[in-house]
Amino acid sequence: MANESLVPTICPYCGVGCGFYVALEDGQEPRIEYMPDHPVNEGALCPKGNAALEVLGHPERLRHPLKKTEDGWAEISWEEALDLVSEKLKEALEAHGPHTIGFLGSAKVTNEENYIFQKMARLLGISNVDNCARLCHSPTIYGLERAFGLVGVTNPFPDLANSRCILVIGSNLAENHPIVARWILKAKDRGATVIVVDPRLTPTAWLADQHLQIDPGTDVALLNGMMRVILKEGLADTEFVTRQTVGFEDLVGSLEEYTPEKVAEIAGVSAAGIVKAARSYARSPASSIVYSMGITQHAVGTDNVTACANLALICGQVGRPGAGLYPLRGQNNVQGACDMGMLPDFYPGGRRIDDPGVVEDVEEAWGASHLPTAPGLTAVEMTEAAYDGDLRILYVVGEDPINSGPNTDRAREALERLEFMVVQDIFMTETAQMADLVLPAALWAEKEGTFTSTERRVQRIRRAADPPGDAREDLWIFSQVAERLGLGFHYAGPDDVLTEINRVLPSYGGVTRERLASPGGLIWPCPDPGHPGTPILHTEGFSTPDGRGRIVPVEYKPPAEVTDQEYPLVLTTGRVVLHYNAGSMTRRSPSLAGRVPELFVEINPHDAKKLEIEEGDPVAVTTARGRILARADLTERVGPGVVFLPFHFPDTNRLTTDVLDPVAKIPEFKVAACRIGRG
Amino acid sequence: MQDREGMILSKAVYADMSRCIACHACEVACEKAHGAAKIFVDVVRDRVSVPVSCCQCEKATCVMVCYPGALSQDNGSITFDSDRCTGCDLCVLACPFGAVQLDTAGVRRCDLCPDREVPACVVTCPSQALIWDDVENIAREIRKRAAVKMGRSLASGRVL
Amino acid sequence: MKKRLLAVDEKTCIGCRACSAVCPVDLIRLSDEDGVRRIDFPGICDEDCQECARACPEEAIDLVFGEVQPEFVLSFDLVPCQRCGAPFVTYGEMDRLGKTIPQELQTDAFGASWITLCPRCRRSVERERAAKTLLVSRRGTRV
Numbered sequence: 016m017a018n019e020s021l022v023p024t025i026c027p028y029c030g031v032g033c034g035f036y037v038a039l040e041d042g043q044e045p046r047i048e049y050m051p052d053h054p055v056n057e058g059a060l061c062p063k064g065n066a067a068l069e070v071l072g073h074p075e076r077l078r079h080p081l082k083k084t085e086d087g088w089a090e091i092s093w094e095e096a097l098d099l100v101s102e103k104l105k106e107a108l109e110a111h112g113p114h115t116i117g118f119l120g121s122a123k124v125t126n127e128e129n130y131i132f133q134k135m136a137r138l139l140g141i142s143n144v145d146n147c148a149r150l151c152h153s154p155t156i157y158g159l160e161r162a163f164g165l166v167g168v169t170n171p172f173p174d175l176a177n178s179r180c181i182l183v184i185g186s187n188l189a190e191n192h193p194i195v196a197r198w199i200l201k202a203k204d205r206g207a208t209v210i211v212v213d214p215r216l217t218p219t220a221w222l223a224d225q226h227l228q229i230d231p232g233t234d235v236a237l238l239n240g241m242m243r244v245i246l247k248e249g250l251a252d253t254e255f256v257t258r259q260t261v262g263f264e265d266l267v268g269s270l271e272e273y274t275p276e277k278v279a280e281i282a283g284v285s286a287a288g289i290v291k292a293a294r295s296y297a298r299s300p301a302s303s304i305v306y307s308m309g310i311t312q313h314a315v316g317t318d319n320v321t322a323c324a325n326l327a328l329i330c331g332q333v334g335r336p337g338a339g340l341y342p343l344r345g346q347n348n349v350q351g352a353c354d355m356g357m358l359p360d361f362y363p364g365g366r367r368i369d370d371p372g373v374v375e376d377v378e379e380a381w382g383a384s385h386l387p388t389a390p391g392l393t394a395v396e397m398t399e400a401a402y403d404g405d406l407r408i409l410y411v412v413g414e415d416p417i418n419s420g421p422n423t424d425r426a427r428e429a430l431e432r433l434e435f436m437v438v439q440d441i442f443m444t445e446t447a448q449m450a451d452l453v454l455p456a457a458l459w460a461e462k463e464g465t466f467t468s469t470e471r472r473v474q475r476i477r478r479a480a481d482p483p484g485d486a487r488e489d490l491w492i493f494s495q496v497a498e499r500l501g502l503g504f505h506y507a508g509p510d511d512v513l514t515e516i517n518r519v520l521p522s523y524g525g526v527t528r529e530r531l532a533s534p535g536g537l538i539w540p541c542p543d544p545g546h547p548g549t550p551i552l553h554t555e556g557f558s559t560p561d562g563r564g565r566i567v568p569v570e571y572k573p574p575a576e577v578t579d580q581e582y583p584l585v586l587t588t589g590r591v592v593l594h595y596n597a598g599s600m601t602r603r604s605p606s607l608a609g610r611v612p613e614l615f616v617e618i619n620p621h622d623a624k625k626l627e628i629e630e631g632d633p634v635a636v637t638t639a640r641g642r643i644l645a646r647a648d649l650t651e652r653v654g655p656g657v658v659f660l661p662f663h664f665p666d667t668n669r670l671t672t673d674v675l676d677p678v679a680k681i682p683e684f685k686v687a688a689c690r691i692g693r694g
Numbered sequence: 695m696q697d698r699e700g701m702i703l704s705k706a707v708y709a710d711m712s713r714c715i716a717c718h719a720c721e722v723a724c725e726k727a728h729g730a731a732k733i734f735v736d737v738v739r740d741r742v743s744v745p746v747s748c749c750q751c752e753k754a755t756c757v758m759v760c761y762p763g764a765l766s767q768d769n770g771s772i773t774f775d776s777d778r779c780t781g782c783d784l785c786v787l788a789c790p791f792g793a794v795q796l797d798t799a800g801v802r803r804c805d806l807c808p809d810r811e812v813p814a815c816v817v818t819c820p821s822q823a824l825i826w827d828d829v830e831n832i833a834r835e836i837r838k839r840a841a842v843k844m845g846r847s848l849a850s851g852r853v854l
Numbered sequence: 855m856k857k858r859l860l861a862v863d864e865k866t867c868i869g870c871r872a873c874s875a876v877c878p879v880d881l882i883r884l885s886d887e888d889g890v891r892r893i894d895f896p897g898i899c900d901e902d903c904q905e906c907a908r909a910c911p912e913e914a915i916d917l918v919f920g921e922v923q924p925e926f927v928l929s930f931d932l933v934p935c936q937r938c939g940a941p942f943v944t945y946g947e948m949d950r951l952g953k954t955i956p957q958e959l960q961t962d963a964f965g966a967s968w969i970t971l972c973p974r975c976r977r978s979v980e981r982e983r984a985a986k987t988l989l990v991s992r993r994g995t996r997v
Binding site: 711712734736738739741742744746753755758759761762780781782783784786787788789790791792793794795796 | 911954956980
């Protein structure tokens with residue numbers, strides 16, 4: 016087409032990392048053009064990808080720095096806004112110390128921006144840094160770090176097509192990562208068996224040869240049950256176990272009581288189904304496990320991840336083409352934010368903060384001294400500390416903890432107690448409304464940088480539009496604040512930061528700007544400029560100090576909250592294909608919001624009949640934390656006794672519990688006890 | 695009703711329902727390309743998702759009832775001329791599949807994206823449920839997929 | 855004084871949407887309510903325009919000069935969909951469809967008439983039929 020230019024970019028929604036072009040034509044609105052030569056999505060896009068540009072010139076975009084005054088929001092200059100942030104930080108540092116300050120980075124902003132943000136925090140002595148990975152995949156971080164020594168999807172998505180058995184557990188990927196369904200279907204075309212474990216009859220379950228509709232929160236029991244079958248029937252890969260793992264003997268002893276019959280009773284599925292699934296997974300020449308927040312968002316999230324890793328390890332189903340473990344991550348750059356050290360206990364490159372050698376390395380790289388040597392608070396713990404008055408200042412970038420965190424009403428109360436909160440975002444989110452200062456940020460299509468997808472694939476984004484009004488790139492904002500705090504940041508732009516990342520993060524050593532020019536980028540570890548990247552991990556042993564995978568027995572524990580007479584139904588939460596996380600973008604996207612405009616609750620027709628509820632009725636959903644209204648959706652997607660709420664609308668998390676996994680500190684979003692009544 | 699086997703179109707969009715995951719990407723892509731969606735995805739009994747759009751009938755009843763000649767059929771392909779459309783609604787009422795809609799912009803029915811090499815709904819489909827190909831190739835592809843499925847059921851029988 | 859008037863032949867008008875859709879100044883208004891289609895016509899029309907008359911499939915509209923007449927309304931009962939009961943088509947429209955579409959095309963491959971179903975139900979029926987085999991096989995995967 017005439018005068019048209021195509022700017023290659025990466026989708027800003029989930030962690031799959033699909034490529035597309037922003038097509039720019041004189042006098043026309045920017046539009047999407049498909050990218051058939053992208054190795055992951057091959058041109059395809061889910062509905063959110065197709066609608067990605069709808070937020071670009073949205074009238075509700077933040078355009079000016081806003082300061083809260085008695086008369087409401089006042090537009091102020093950047094000068095004044097940046098001075099205010101730095102003064103507040105300085106005051107708190109001097110008067111109360113760095114432990115009273117928290118930085119919430121963002122899985123939505125670039126690697127370069129997260130790197131700079133956490134560097135700024137740590138140079139100031141602040142170790143309370145975290146990002147939304149806490150709420151989605153923190154159990155993956157701790158579980159896989161322990162099991163494999165490295166956190167990330169082990170194999171690329173196209174390699175799923177080489178699997179002969181795919182076990183999908185706690186992932187509704189057909190809705191939340193639709194492009195992954197493409198690769199699962201390609202595997203099916205080649206004859207693969209697909210097993211889906213989910214309490215709901217999701218579109219993902221439609222693809223299954225076998226759907227194990229377990230009761231919410233019984234994953235460990237099921238996985239242990241499968242492992243027991245595998246051991247009893249001699250289906251374990253003993254050669255792999257001996258050569259590549261430690262801890263097998265402990266596991267054998269721990270599984271004795273998980274008989275198919277007992278597990279069937281706990282999980283609400285048939286014993287024969289458990290046996291069949293175990294055999295399919297263990298016997299196939301190459302099996303993969305795909306999991307997501309149905310595994311992680313539990314008080315036993317880390318145990319769930321560990322059980323998945325155990326299963327892969329005893330069957331030797333990892334470290335080969337078609338044999339891998341896929342924790343599907345939700346945000347476009349959640350892998351990158353974690354890689355960059357936007358976590359309270361890790362410096363960039365997934366290196367532990369309490370390892371003196373690591374601290375020394377980072378101090379040398381940054382030319383700094385006295386960097387934090389102990390983990391800080393996690394996201395949910397920061398909210399708790401704010402409630403107790405121990406946290407005074409919170410700097411939030413591109414996150415909406417009020418909507419995305421658990422137990423909203425209490426979180427709101429906690430944030431109200433803060434002395435000062437600054438929120439940097441593209442829209443006035445619920446959290447931003449509570450801030451003292453709001454900074455307008457540029458969104459992905461308005462800046463340059465890199466994202467790391469859930470495949471560990473580092474890809475470039477390019478500027479295709481100007482930010483609206485006075486909105487600025489996050490990197491510019493951070494640099495300005497850092498300069499006012501005397502940190503001496505002199506980065507000319509994202510490329511400068513990437514060069515430092517190449518130097519500081521061993522696994523990103525060869526991920527240079529020049530090498531990211533073609534579709535598909537590079538998959539880390541990529542230690543030097545001549546390295547081709549590492550699509551499949553653990554081919555030559557694991558990344559643990561002795562190169563062996565860790566098998567760690569885990570026991571089944573029931574969910575923290577169980578049903579009783581007052582709250583007889585199990586409430587589980589999740590996502591729908593047309594919306595995204597807290598919904599600040601998709602609820603403003605007409606082609607998406609128009610199709611799912613309001614909160615609904617899925618109820619099994621059997622339960623609805625007893626409750627005298629009809630399709631479309633407004634109903635009240637109540638838990639120990641609160642009561643909300645939603646439209647009843649009578650459907651067999653949920654079994655009797657279970658109800659489902661999507662969490663893209665503000666009310667859902669008013670109901671969820673803030674009981675945390677003891678290791679990963681993730682709240683149990685997936686199970687609560689509730690009751691339903693007429694609205 | 696005319697079955698689709700009688701089509702004389704060289705190319706067509708085929709929907710393999712066993713792959714459709716009800717993601718609505720085709721609808722949104724179509725909406726982006728044409729201002730309003732001309733393909734409609736809905737789920738039957740919580741288990742099967744079926745996309746419906748114009749299937750380019752060989753004996754197109756929508757064309758037969760279009761007295762001003764806004765819809766015309768030439769060599770199998772159905773075209774729409776908005777200048778001739780009166781907005782009478784008869785084409786909507788004459789479609790056996792309910793795949794034609796009418797709004798202020800005129801008749802909404804799939805035109806197979808004449809400006810694109812491959813229709814937008816097909817390119818965007820994450821699960822490759824929509825196929826754009828020669829009719830003969832489609833028939834071959836369907837047979838191939840059916841054969842794989844049959845093989846699979848035998849294979850899964852062996853697993854037990 | 856003589857004015858330009860709209861003359862509509864009630865016997866031939868089938869109650870379709872053409873005249874109301876083409877009128878450039880929105881003088882002809884159509885509404886469907888409680889199973890009845892109502893078309894409001896103006897008594898006079900001073901526009902230099904023949905759109906409605908030209909658009910009418912039944913040539914039921916004439917623009918003539920005559921004594922001023924008041925606005926008038928034509929009402930048409932709507933036929934309910936045989937599946938969901940929602941009224942969706944006038945008898946006149948149905949009649950015209952029946953005459954225009956060859957008899958053999960008015961029923962589907964199973965001999966059932968689709969013409970008496972509303973477009974929404976036609977989609978549903980098509981979907982249900984298409985989904986049948988898959989529904990059976992997918993019911994069998996749960997364990």
